[in-house]
Amino acid sequence: MLKNSLIILLLAFTTGFAMQSQAGGSILPEIPEAQARFSEDQGCVEPTAEMRRNHMQYILHQRDETVHEGIRTNQYSLNECINCHVSDAEDAPRVSSEEHFCNSCHSYAAVSIDCFQCHADRPAKTTNIHLPSTGGTPEQLATENLRMLESEGIAHE
């Protein structure tokens, strides 16, 4: 009995693959390329496997720290995810499209996200505050922020 089911399962798999290769497409999601690399040896802010599994933990943690404590580091910021993973082109895909970075996987996994009912799903073209897009120590970031604000005439001594 067990042997039979195994054979049927194996058969189902192989036919599945055969059908796929015949159609020339893959059922796996097509994930858009990011705009930049985090560092030379690492694509995202954590190893890719870790991000695929646990990105929501990082975002959730950062969310509470930012809203309640005013910690505005970039490494796990949702805005920075979007800045890097979504193109700032006029016709960049919206989150409702499967071409959008977040939705490409989420629709595949059938997990709905409500982040973008409030948050921007594309990088902003004109915002008054432009946060630096690279990582760095808090000191570097603070200096960089200040420099940018000064260049826009926002900062004051």
Place this chain on the structure above:
Amino acid sequence: MSEESGIDIYRRRFLSGSATAAAGMAIVPGVFLHEIGHAKPAADPVTSDVRWGMLIDSNKCAEGCNDCVKACNDEHGLTGHDRPATDAQWIRKVKLKDKQTGHTQTLPLLCQHCEHPPCVDVCPTGASFKRHDGIVLVDKHICIGCRYCMMACPYKARSFVHETLQDQLPHAPRGKGTVESCTFCVHRVDNDGTPACVEACSAENHNAMVFGDLNDTSSEISKQLRQHSTSQIRADLQLNTGVRYRGI
């Protein structure tokens, strides 16, 4: 937050009492730790060494000028549906008229960022909260949209988002079913900036609004509060507001 919300009623009365007696003193408990013109490192949490506040001089506030309101709407992407009763409004111009003399004046009214915010007291989920640096915010991740805070606020400072929104700005996430109000432009303040309304007011050379650290005795706002007689709106409620007014 915990130590401040745990403040007992006796201390609260005492502090508020002295605030009325000597407006400057109760809100300036002699903290000198804050360095002027120095951005808080992005990784550091806000502390109660700072208390953000605003001083509005209604004598300088020009009648007919709406620049602070416009600046706020632009900064946060607040758009309406031509329904004044329910459209989001974080700051509004109010006109006061002395019926006996006919003298009129205007002033901007926004979230007063109270030390003892009633909106925080009534919130059933903890979404309405006060940051350590005195800024009162809504954590929209936790807000269930019950609107108790809107009823509790004596200044009518809060709005409810009734419609599905699109194209929100990255630094100002907003969404249907949550309550929102003035954030003192927290995204700017955390980067050592000034709220958009204050900036717009100075840009027009009206300079009716001053923003700064109430705990820093050498800040412009503290100096002005020390120098001039100022008042809180509904001071009788003893909320020790972060927004003070001159000339009303």
